[in-house]
Amino acid sequence: MEDKSITYQNYRNLVVYFILAYAISWTIGIPLALAKQEIIQPIFPQWFHYFVAYGPMISALIVTWTSQGQQGLKELWGRIIKWRVGGIWWLVALSPLIIGFLVALVMNLLTNTKISLSELGEIHFLPPLGIGALFLWLVTFGIGEEIGWRGYALPRLQKDRNALYATIILAFFWALWHLPQFFYLFDTSIAIGWVIGLFAGAIVFTWLFNSAEGSILILAIWHGCFNYISASNAGNGLLAAVVSTIVMIWAIVVVFVYKPTTLSSKGKFVV
Numbered sequence: 001m002e003d004k005s006i007t008y009q010n011y012r013n014l015v016v017y018f019i020l021a022y023a024i025s026w027t028i029g030i031p032l033a034l035a036k037q038e039i040i041q042p043i044f045p046q047w048f049h050y051f052v053a054y055g056p057m058i059s060a061l062i063v064t065w066t067s068q069g070q071q072g073l074k075e076l077w078g079r080i081i082k083w084r085v086g087g088i089w090w091l092v093a094l095s096p097l098i099i100g101f102l103v104a105l106v107m108n109l110l111t112n113t114k115i116s117l118s119e120l121g122e123i124h125f126l127p128p129l130g131i132g133a134l135f136l137w138l139v140t141f142g143i144g145e146e147i148g149w150r151g152y153a154l155p156r157l158q159k160d161r162n163a164l165y166a167t168i169i170l171a172f173f174w175a176l177w178h179l180p181q182f183f184y185l186f187d188t189s190i191a192i193g194w195v196i197g198l199f200a201g202a203i204v205f206t207w208l209f210n211s212a213e214g215s216i217l218i219l220a221i222w223h224g225c226f227n228y229i230s231a232s233n234a235g236n237g238l239l240a241a242v243v244s245t246i247v248m249i250w251a252i253v254v255v256f257v258y259k260p261t262t263l264s265s266k267g268k269f270v271v
Contacts, residue, residue, distance in 0.1 A: 009067070010156055017063045018173050021148055025055025029180030036184035046125040049185065053140040056148020056177075064152065075271070079151060080143075082215040089212045093221040096243065097134075100229035103242050119234040124185060134228045142224030149174055150209050151216040155271040163206055163268050164260035171202035197244045200251035201226070203263065207254045210264035214271075 028044060029052050035042040064072040091098075104115040121130040129136060149170060157166035175198050182188055205219060212218045226247075230240040254263055262268050 007160065010159060013063050013067050014153060014156055017059050017148070017152060020059035020062060021056045022177060023055075024058050025052045025177060026180055028052050029184075033180040033183035046184075049125055049181075050136065050140045052181075053144030055144075056146075056152075057144045060148040060152035076147070076151060076216075079214045080147060080216045082213075082217055085212040085215045085218055089208070089215070089218050092208060092211075093218045094225060096222060096226035096229050096247075099246060100225075100239060100243050103246075104234065104239055107238070107242075113238055115234050115239055117234065120228060120232045122233045123231060133232070134224065137227040137231070138220060138224030141227055142220035146216050146219040146223055150205055150219050154206060154209060155214065155269050158268040159270045162261045163210065163263040164203070164255065167202050167206045167263065168199070171199045174198065174202060193244075197248060200244075200248040203251035203254055204247055207258065207263045210262060210269050211266055213266065214269040 028048050031040065031043040032046065032049060032052075034040045035044075060076070061073070064076050068075075100120075101117070104117060107113050107115055118128075118130070121128045121133040123129065123133050123136070126136075153170055153173075154166060157169055161169075175195055178186075178198075182191065186194065205222070208222060209215075209219055226243070229243050232240075234240075258264055
């Protein structure tokens with residue numbers, strides 16, 4: 001009876017978490033989309049897009065506080081600042097940056113496509129930020145999303161299902177969460193490729209999360225570095241496409257090498 005009660009509470013908290021994450025983010029995202037489609041007058045400036053990132057984080061903090069109190073927040077905070085994970089996982093966290101620079105170097109040397117790294121600082125809705133764009137991605141969509149999706153939801157989804165199944169469930173809700181952005185930011189023509197890339201990224205995230213024993217910091221850095229490379233104007237989308245393809249191959253390797261049960265050599269991290 002106790003196990004069933006705990007399972008029910010876990011499901012209930014997850015449902016509340018997803019609803020709140022959507023509600024908070026879409027409170028900004030939907031008005032931005034409606035304004036872009038000229039259905040309503042703008043309510044927020046376009047750069048408010050970066051505040052959309054904090055919906056998953058705020059939801060995770062609220063649900064953790066209401067269900068687990070200070071002890072739950074303390075546990076979550078410990079994983080947000082968890083940096084003692086081994087040098088290899090720091091290298092992995094920075095790998096989108098490293099891979100992006102190497103791809104740009106190879107393309108500049110061997111092809112007619114010239115990629116200016118200065119363009120990595122050119123992002124949507126803000127003036128060029130240079131290296132500051134990297135820090136913007138880290139503190140918005142890196143921290144904001146990962147405290148929620150992987151910090152809160154993933155370890156609870158993994159409790160009573162294998163890691164791949166938990167990842168697929170989370171990836172579905174993660175993808176759907178982006179829906180308003182297809183009406184004010186993304187080109188709808190990329191939707192299918194984008195969804196495939198997101199699901200692949202979700203698998204890599206789970207592998208890294210379980211391997212780094214639940215470190216949210218490591219995930220946030222990987223996420224921020226990936227956005228810095230993939231969401232810029234560098235290479236007119238070609239650099240992003242190449243790096244995203246590498247992530248898709250990476251995901252396939254993870255599934256075949258580490259198997260769906262844990263997607264990691266260290267087992268599943270659960271809370």
